[in-house]
Amino acid sequence: MKASNSGYRAQAETQSATLAIIQLTRFGDLIQTSQAVEELRRFHPEYRVVLIARSQFAKPLEFILKKTFDKIYYLDTSKLFVNSEIGGFKNTAEGLNRFLGELNSESIEVLINLSFSKSSSYLSSLIKSVHKIGPFFDFNNKMQINDKWSQFLFATVMRGPLNPFALVDLFKNIIGIKSTEQIVTQVNLKNRSNTVVIHPFASQERKAWKAEKWVEVIYRTLKENESCTVQIVGARNEILKSQMITENPLLKTYSSRIQNLTGKTSLEELSAELKKAKLFVGHDSMVGHLAALTKTPTLTVSLGSVRPQETTPYHANAYNLSPRTKCFPCFPSDTCSFNQCHHDIPYQVVSAAIKQLLDKHEITVEWMKTAISSFHISSVNFYRTRFHNGHITLDSLIENHVDSPDIFRTLYKIAWSFVINDTEENLPFPKLTPVTHRDLLDALTGLQHLYELSEFGKKYSRYILEEISSETPSINKIKEYSKKIDEIDQLQAMVQKTSPNLAPIIDYFAVRKANLYGDNVVKLTESSYYSFEECSTLCTIIFELIENTISEHKLSSGKTSSRNDANK
């Protein structure tokens, strides 16, 4: 658990405050953290930024992390728990104390926990810093999240399909980077070898196709692109799975053009291979994020519990294919024996996209319309990323296909950016279909309920404050009003059942209310009031956005009849 200074980024001449980032989770999260901190570097080179990460994930990525961070503190649990079965707690505690001693010798101005795991939250509580961002535990063993973007991440990420923000952008928001532009450098692919790097695996089976489907993709890729070679990459524990692909009889004819590097490269060597390749294709995994860092074009096939908006490789013109399956994206805890989402993405779309990206380096709506059969397109969503106001956006490449989650994500992006960041997003009105139109109308009813409940919440919060400030405050009355507020919270949670598209609002304000500010009744009630007020504002904004979207739809489709829903 040591940090050396060799090879680290050159320090700015006058470094001011030290920021410490905790990221204890896996490779992909570390790369995405690094991408967010790179942005911080661009705008604030004067800060000293240190990283606290697990050895097992951060060491293999040291070649990247060293360029971004001034120092890395490695939490080496294999050393922490060495001989713990016979040494017991004492030895382990001594190791942890040494690690914490090193960290606490830093003069940390801001500690930012970006990992949201239980261990990182306890670690955050034990590190001394002037300010703390992200989750940590207090001495009553209660998790505290005091900043709004961390509350948002905790409430929304890996929940439903309605979070509009990429994880890197959320990290940027949590850190406080308010960039409105992104440097997008054109990559010259002419000097690269005609190689497609494929990572056909993922951390969970539900996130990856079975070998047969990848065999079809590789067969077609090699058949249709005569000078192209395919490199299969993966970790040591994926060697057997890779052999199921390379040893398939269908690929025998092309075996000389297939290189199986699974288990043979370090991450640094893999990064070098990606840098030489024309294209990366794979599922949602760390390799895609590594490809984005090497500016290699990416095509990601998202399956199972993957949320494309959250974890598609963070660079411009990244392509993402995901299924339109009703249950997609699922939750890691869901059981699934059939994996319908795996069947809903035809391998023909993937191989056609690979050919187009190798030949023309670009996929457009026009190409999709002419080159892919409607039969194959009908069950997929196909997106391309672009930067807008410093944040990444996924644009649909399928003409006239924007589904309800797409529309709600657009509306939420505008609303959250305004309410939490005070920034304005100008996005075009989405085109509606009868289904999306109906979903928007349904949401209006739920929004009205949420708004009215929030106004009641404000009223009872105000009653409590008035009662406290009266000459003879009545405890019974305060209790009665508090009970009303509890009832309002329960009723707001129930709105989710009838209006599932409003889940992000309900989940976020549940987390907000669990993290009210203050150490006395007055401050806590004031915080409760502001929380209800923010909910009212958010509901009003989304309500107006939906009304405007519907009006625009009616104007553009030539309909002039007025709305006839209950909330007219």
Added chain:
Amino acid sequence: MDILKDDLDREFLRIKEKLEKGTALNEEDLKIILISTLHEEDLHESKQ
């Protein structure tokens, strides 16, 4: 026999009693919970 596990179980009982009585925890208690959590996460990781 896993001495670390026995130690942690014993310490956890003590922390649980503290929380039940409404007594605030201290840094040493949080360290125990952190060690236990890291241990659990490592076991989970090794199964993946």
